[in-house]
Amino acid sequence: MSADEISTVLDTAAAFKAVGARAIKKVPALRGKTVINLFVEPSTRTRISFELAAQRLTADVINFTAEASSLKKGETLRDTARNLEALNADIIILRHGAAGAPHFLSQFLNASVVNAGDGAHEHPTQGLLDVYTIRDKKGRVAGLNVTILGDILYSRVARSNIWALLKLGANVTLCGPSTLVPRVFEQMGCKVTYDIQEAIENADVINLLRIQHERQRQTMFPSIGEYTSLFGLTKARLGMTQPGVLIMHPGPINRGVEIDSEIADSNQSVILEQVTNGLAVRMAVLYLVNGGKGTSEIMGTVGGSKSRLTP
Amino acid sequence: MSADEISTVLDTAAAFKAVGARAIKKVPALRGKTVINLFVEPSTRTRISFELAAQRLTADVINFTAEASSLKKGETLRDTARNLEALNADIIILRHGAAGAPHFLSQFLNASVVNAGDGAHEHPTQGLLDVYTIRDKKGRVAGLNVTILGDILYSRVARSNIWALLKLGANVTLCGPSTLVPRVFEQMGCKVTYDIQEAIENADVINLLRIQHERQRQTMFPSIGEYTSLFGLTKARLGMTQPGVLIMHPGPINRGVEIDSEIADSNQSVILEQVTNGLAVRMAVLYLVNGGKGTSEIMGTVGGSKSRLTP
Amino acid sequence: MSADEISTVLDTAAAFKAVGARAIKKVPALRGKTVINLFVEPSTRTRISFELAAQRLTADVINFTAEASSLKKGETLRDTARNLEALNADIIILRHGAAGAPHFLSQFLNASVVNAGDGAHEHPTQGLLDVYTIRDKKGRVAGLNVTILGDILYSRVARSNIWALLKLGANVTLCGPSTLVPRVFEQMGCKVTYDIQEAIENADVINLLRIQHERQRQTMFPSIGEYTSLFGLTKARLGMTQPGVLIMHPGPINRGVEIDSEIADSNQSVILEQVTNGLAVRMAVLYLVNGGKGTSEIMGTVGGSKSRLTP
Numbered sequence: 038m039s040a041d042e043i044s045t046v047l048d049t050a051a052a053f054k055a056v057g058a059r060a061i062k063k064v065p066a067l068r069g070k071t072v073i074n075l076f077v078e079p080s081t082r083t084r085i086s087f088e089l090a091a092q093r094l095t096a097d098v099i100n101f102t103a104e105a106s107s108l109k110k111g112e113t114l115r116d117t118a119r120n121l122e123a124l125n126a127d128i129i130i131l132r133h134g135a136a137g138a139p140h141f142l143s144q145f146l147n148a149s150v151v152n153a154g155d156g157a158h159e160h161p162t163q164g165l166l167d168v169y170t171i172r173d174k175k176g177r178v179a180g181l182n183v184t185i186l187g188d189i190l191y192s193r194v195a196r197s198n199i200w201a202l203l204k205l206g207a208n209v210t211l212c213g214p215s216t217l218v219p220r221v222f223e224q225m226g227c228k229v230t231y232d233i234q235e236a237i238e239n240a241d242v243i244n245l246l247r248i249q250h251e252r253q254r255q256t257m258f259p260s261i262g263e264y265t266s267l268f269g270l271t272k273a274r275l276g277m278t279q280p281g282v283l284i285m286h287p288g289p290i291n292r293g294v295e296i297d298s299e300i301a302d303s304n305q306s307v308i309l310e311q312v313t314n315g316l317a318v319r320m321a322v323l324y325l326v327n328g329g330k331g332t333s334e335i336m337g338t339v340g341g342s343k344s345r346l347t348p
Numbered sequence: 349m350s351a352d353e354i355s356t357v358l359d360t361a362a363a364f365k366a367v368g369a370r371a372i373k374k375v376p377a378l379r380g381k382t383v384i385n386l387f388v389e390p391s392t393r394t395r396i397s398f399e400l401a402a403q404r405l406t407a408d409v410i411n412f413t414a415e416a417s418s419l420k421k422g423e424t425l426r427d428t429a430r431n432l433e434a435l436n437a438d439i440i441i442l443r444h445g446a447a448g449a450p451h452f453l454s455q456f457l458n459a460s461v462v463n464a465g466d467g468a469h470e471h472p473t474q475g476l477l478d479v480y481t482i483r484d485k486k487g488r489v490a491g492l493n494v495t496i497l498g499d500i501l502y503s504r505v506a507r508s509n510i511w512a513l514l515k516l517g518a519n520v521t522l523c524g525p526s527t528l529v530p531r532v533f534e535q536m537g538c539k540v541t542y543d544i545q546e547a548i549e550n551a552d553v554i555n556l557l558r559i560q561h562e563r564q565r566q567t568m569f570p571s572i573g574e575y576t577s578l579f580g581l582t583k584a585r586l587g588m589t590q591p592g593v594l595i596m597h598p599g600p601i602n603r604g605v606e607i608d609s610e611i612a613d614s615n616q617s618v619i620l621e622q623v624t625n626g627l628a629v630r631m632a633v634l635y636l637v638n639g640g641k642g643t644s645e646i647m648g649t650v651g652g653s654k655s656r657l658t659p
Numbered sequence: 660m661s662a663d664e665i666s667t668v669l670d671t672a673a674a675f676k677a678v679g680a681r682a683i684k685k686v687p688a689l690r691g692k693t694v695i696n697l698f699v700e701p702s703t704r705t706r707i708s709f710e711l712a713a714q715r716l717t718a719d720v721i722n723f724t725a726e727a728s729s730l731k732k733g734e735t736l737r738d739t740a741r742n743l744e745a746l747n748a749d750i751i752i753l754r755h756g757a758a759g760a761p762h763f764l765s766q767f768l769n770a771s772v773v774n775a776g777d778g779a780h781e782h783p784t785q786g787l788l789d790v791y792t793i794r795d796k797k798g799r800v801a802g803l804n805v806t807i808l809g810d811i812l813y814s815r816v817a818r819s820n821i822w823a824l825l826k827l828g829a830n831v832t833l834c835g836p837s838t839l840v841p842r843v844f845e846q847m848g849c850k851v852t853y854d855i856q857e858a859i860e861n862a863d864v865i866n867l868l869r870i871q872h873e874r875q876r877q878t879m880f881p882s883i884g885e886y887t888s889l890f891g892l893t894k895a896r897l898g899m900t901q902p903g904v905l906i907m908h909p910g911p912i913n914r915g916v917e918i919d920s921e922i923a924d925s926n927q928s929v930i931l932e933q934v935t936n937g938l939a940v941r942m943a944v945l946y947l948v949n950g951g952k953g954t955s956e957i958m959g960t961v962g963g964s965k966s967r968l969t970p
Contacts, residue, residue: 057436061381062382063379085384085432085435089382089410093408288427289424289427289428289431309433312434312435313434
């Protein structure tokens with residue numbers, strides 16, 4: 038995805054965000070289209086965000102929440118997906134525990150495949166909603182100092198953020214326990230530091246990652262308490278930052294672990310706006326993969342006569 | 349809720365009940381609104397009734413069936429609910445095992461919160477559908493003798509019924525094993541008796557509660573068989589009642605336990621009509637919490653031109 | 660079901676299949692109707708096919724996925740179904756582990772009951788989609804040699820296929836391990852053979868059944884490997900068949916067991932088309948049980964003005 042393509046998604050999302058604030062939160066853009074949520078790995082939040090996005094575009098949406106056990110290996114995933122495509126699915130949203138699964142599917146399907154998170158690899162709509170939120174709040178992304186704090190190694194959120202932020206010209210700093218923030222990320226163009234003060238003192242944005250117990254094969258840090266004391270965003274540490282620093286978190290938050298409860302609920306926190314923006318970004322992605330032509334066409338739809346807007 | 353407010357809901361429900369009998373069972377009252385069924389405690393029946401109510405009002409509806417284990421303590425429930433609100437949810441329907449959970453949520457959400465049952469505390473739409481059914485069948489509620497029979501102590505159905513019935517001027521008698529029907533209910537204005545003949549001989553309505561095994565921490569009566577022999581509504585006991593007595597039950601019924609199978613299927617039983625009325629009452633509640641203005645406005649919608657009625 | 664009735668369903672399905680290929684895959688035929696998927700036995704594929712069929716007819720659809728454990732015995736199934744009917748359900752789609760369950764329900768419900776598979780008994784929409792696929796590909800069913808290969812004894816797919824094929828005048832040959840293909844099927848008018856070469860060499864259509872481990876109480880054949888070596892459709896065996904033989908399978912396929920992977924993906928295989936046709940057949944069935952009048956009326960709807968076609 039180029040910087041231009043990212044910008045198209047963000048501009049389109051801005052138009053759809055306005056739809057969410059209307060009395061009738063619905064546009065007919067995907068009327069009569071079939072969207073299938075194929076969630077091989079469970080994720081209630083992401084599933085609901087995509088389901089609502091599809092509903093607000095007036096698509097028909099089906100949830101297919103497969104247990105990983107019944108879909109063994111790539112070949113069977115392929116057969117499952119081809120069966121869904123045979124139901125005239127227009128868009129298959131795939132959440133899968135294995136890196137590369139959406140790319141694998143997209144190679145032989147005519148239906149569009151949207152990646153809703155694949156293992157520790159990528160979670161593109163999360164990355165897009167994060168840069169959307171930064172651009173929305175700060176007016177730009179280029180030149181900003183963005184610090185990502187926590188479990189970088191196992192985080193698809195971090196990976197998708199880093200790509201999008203670097204494409205749009207931000208300065209990205211990664212910080213956390215050395216076992217979770219390998220120096221290899223420097224080759225992507227990030228700064229890596231294990232000193233939290235250095236990481237946050239000049240940050241315009243601090244993105245805190247959730248401690249992902251479930252993705253860690255070995256214990257990568259001594260204890261939750263030690264993590265908090267070394268890298269948690271406490272009130273004391275917030276005092277070291279620039280005024281106006283934006284506090285982000287992909288959710289669900291562990292209050293008192295990565296972030297103090299008061300900070301999560303403060304004016305600097307945009308955690309709930311990220312949720313709102315995520316829905317708008319997902320509407321934009323579904324709209325665009327279905328052949329939508331970007332902002333001007335949506336604005337036409339959004340601003341059309343009442344009869345065009347109703348499902 | 350005042351008697352007037354209850355009457356508004358019942359009148360509104362009457363209008364919506366007529367919608368359920370139409371060829372096209374749908375009105376556009378909540379078109380483009382988002383309704384989320386947040387069921388922390390499972391309840392397929394209540395969930396389906398609310399889901400259909402939302403669909404018939406042309407809302408978009410999402411099911412969020414959380415396992416109680418993933419939503420620990422009030423604070424995290426708050427975060428979950430605020431995340432749902434951030435998705436521009438208009439109405440959150442909450443079923444929860446803890447008394448007071450919906451009230452707790454409503455204190456900090458802008459979205460409307462509808463209580464779909466909270467522990468042993470309340471189940472307001474069940475209470476409303478029961479008084480709706482009584483008013484529909486008997487023409488009034490005030491002055492009627494209504495007996496509630498069974499497990500009063502652990503029943504949110506009983507609690508919600510008692511409040512609504514007393515507000516509307518009914519005479520409420522409670523009967524059941526003394527361990528399940530404490531005398532403290534007399535302070536609310538009910539009559540309490542442990543003599544089933546006394547409880548039913550003058551009743552206009554008998555509302556049988558389901559034996560709720562799952563809510564009883566200790567064994568409160570010796571056995572199911574003993575419960576049936578002492579308090580089950582058998583044909584012999586039905587012979588002691590007034591002609592035309594209405595037999596109600598919130599379902600699902602335990603045939604041969606609280607009620608003889610023949611009585612459940614008799615003309616005096618309105619058990620299935622309660623189900624039908626429950627859907628109408630839930631449509632009314634969703635409509636009213638969303639700012640609907642009561643009967644006249646709905647009637648306008650319901651009786652409007654065909655194009656206004658179709659989704 | 661008479662041959663004429665089967666033909667009506669197939670003709671209706673042909674009209675609906677065309678809807679699935681449109682940009683807006685939706686007709687208003689069941690607008691404002693309530694369809695309930697009552698799946699007492701789980702089946703994600705069949706559930707999704709019916710759910711999409713209902714959505715494309717613009718019905719409101721509810722999934723009720725009951726665990727068999729909570730619905731004990733026929734009487735309680737009856738109460739569950741009557742409760743659903745009391746929600747003004749127009750059509751109840753029932754999947755159940757017990758043979759005859761849909762017939763049992765239909766005896767006392769006013770709502771239409773559609774059988775989505777009952778134990779090892781029948782799976783009528785599967786039978787219909789299979790004859791639809793044969794007619795679509797071969798231009799006719801009468802006089803064709805159709806071989807069904809595999810686990811006939813425990814297969815509702817086989818049973819429903821046999822009835823429909825014989826009604827429409829096909830010559831049906833059954834083949835598989837003798838423990839799974841009892842001679843009693845000859846009384847229905849089928850040919851039974853245990854010689855795979857004889858079974859396939861003159862076939863116009865070969866329908867491979869999935870080895871249904873879960874339905875077999877005892878081990879009916881020594882091993883999967885032995886099944887494959889004796890009855891699997893390998894490339895070598897395909898060489899014994901007529902050119903143009905149609906390869907069918909109800910899915911999900913066990914690659915390398917009933918069928919070689921290459922054959923499943925070949926031009927002769929219509930396995931994915933069966934999925935597409937299944938959706939069209941289910942739309943037809945829902946449409947017809949709701950009182951639709953067959954092809955001409957649908958064609959009118961399908962070919963009508965845009966405003967009639969949009970939900």
